[in-house]
Amino acid sequence: MTPNSDIAVIGAGIVGLSTAYAAQQQGLSVTVYDSGPPGGGQSAGQARVFRHAHDDPRLVAMAADSRETWREWEEDFGAELVSSDGAVALGPGIDDKLDVLAGFPQLPVRRIGHDELAEAMPLLAPFDGPAMLDETGGSIRTQAAIGALADRLRDSMVTDHVLTLRQTRRETVEVRTGTRCQEHGHVVVCAGRGTAPLARGVGLSLPVRLAAHVRVTFAATGPPPPRVATLQDSSGEFGETGIYAAAYPGNSHYAVGLSETVQVGEDGSFAEPSELAQLAQRAAAYTKRALPGLTATPVEFVHCWVTELPWNEDAVAVWQSPAASFVAGHNLFKQAPGLGRALVESVTDGRLPTHLTPEARLGEPQATS
Ligand SMILES: Cc1cc2nc3c(=O)[nH]c(=O)nc-3n(C[C@H](O)[C@H](O)[C@H](O)COP(=O)(O)OP(=O)(O)OC[C@H]3O[C@@H](n4cnc5c(N)ncnc54)[C@H](O)[C@@H]3O)c2cc1C
Structure with a gap:
């Protein structure tokens, strides 16, 4: 059986949409599942803070990288996405x-x-x-960002609740929703509150x-x-x-x-x-x-x-099983563009960047020499 798409993303919040858009830009076919409308979970409402300051310099570097992508998207979508007010x-x-x-x-x-x-x-x-x-910090124009990404991904969206993921013998991943059963090359789970339960289903325990x-x-x-x-x-x-x-x-x-x-x-x-x-x-x-x-x-x-995550209010990490990658963390709106790209690259390269592994405890203050 041919997979329904190269990558399935579960969750159409800012992290899932950023991941799916990065996949689409790389020429991969993508399916985005969400039980409800895009941006209805933790990404809801107007405005978020974009700041570079973090306890962990690795998060500062990620924020700076994402800030570049927010600028590119402003050109791409023809809309302001981060205010220039600082x-x-x-x-x-x-x-x-x-x-x-x-x-x-x-x-x-x-x-x-x-x-x-x-x-x-x-x-x-x-x-x-x-x-x-x-x-170069400022207010993120959340609804403009969610709207523009969802519009670019409109042909890839499936409104359905995902119940289970399962690795098949064909090395694809089976996704079962309320009314569908589909296969994908890889699944990236950006389901916010729904991430830890889906991870438990494939034997991973996330400390969320x-x-x-x-x-x-x-x-x-x-x-x-x-x-x-x-x-x-x-x-x-x-x-x-x-x-x-x-x-x-x-x-x-x-x-x-x-x-x-x-x-x-x-x-x-x-x-x-x-x-x-x-x-x-x-x-x-x-x-x-x-x-x-x-x-x-x-x-x-x-x-x-x-x-x-227990080690910092800005912490983020990615857990992987043969079936899927699972993202968890907080204060991720600003980081979503870079995080989404890194997640797609980890699928295409077959290797997750070390700083995103749970062992790296990204977000924790780093000892200075
Ligand atoms: C009030 C508030 C203020 C914040 N302020 C900031 C800030 O200033 N700066 C900042 O950077 N961050 C901030 N954050 C955090 C930031 O908004 C979140 O970290 C980010 O939006 C998380 O996005 P997400 O895509 O990971 O998750 P979500 O937006 O929660 O998206 C997950 C999606 O998955 C879907 N889903 C879940 N389970 C399933 C399932 N089984 N099947 C199908 N779909 C499923 C949900 O419907 C949801 O749409 C704030 C958050 C809140 C709530």
Whole structure:
């Protein structure tokens, strides 16, 4: 039997779509399975932060590589995909970030003072503490990216839930969905919350922690400022030490979240359902104190599952079986273009780059000599 396609990708979030598009660009035939519409899982909603700063220099290198692809895609799709407004970080933690970034002199990242901060982030209350600006960071235009990729892949999409994967004697992989049974040369599983269960089905145990997350969006009170950088605030100056925020296209809305998540059971059950509401209230209280240019009442929420690896909040790794490759991690939106390309190359070359193997613990701070 001839396989239905060279590669099947399970999951049409940003990682799956990036992988499928990389495969299509390499001239491979591809099938993309998703139970629902593209971008309906952890990739949902407007805006994500693109930043180069990471604890692990290997993730900085991956982000820089992905940033190049985001630029290429902007040309390719004729749409802005990352704003040119920059990414700001506040708090004493910027010293460690700048130490890691010093290994990447090509990246325009630097400490900034009060005036430059006010220019990059006009929504922020006066702040005199340590601040840095990543000039080529910015807000990812998530829906433009998902829409353009899904459009390029429209003939490859199958809306169906995948139940099992199985290696056949013909060295193909059988995918069984609600209503289909198809074979593919290789399968790349980018199924977010669905990845660990599918991996268990072929005997792999992924140390993925399922958590729940909330992000709250506020409208600008006045005319949208022409420039609004993304924000990471670990300063504690405004009552929180783990805040991230990103502007919607046009800067009329700003989405604010705590990096804290709520741990849930493997089946998605909450020990304490009010925890999610508490996180949303803390994000709103922070916004009132730190971002006086925004309305006090949220206009939109993103409630979402997140899948985290235990060694770092930005960790990502790929597990492989003869049947398939399985991707797991968190904060992957910015990394998706480079990650997708690396996944396809690992299929065509037959070798996964060492830094993506679970043993490499990508994301963990690296000892400096
Ligand atoms: C509120 C919020 C804010 C975030 N902020 C940032 C940020 O600022 N910067 C950043 O880089 N990242 C951020 N992230 C993380 C980032 O959005 C995710 O890491 C990324 O979107 C994950 O994409 P994915 O394609 O791996 O997974 P998903 O988007 O979850 O896609 C998985 C897809 O697989 C499908 N699926 C699952 N199981 C099956 C199955 N059995 N059969 C068929 N289909 C299946 C699902 O329907 C889903 O569409 C944020 C996440 C959230 C929720």
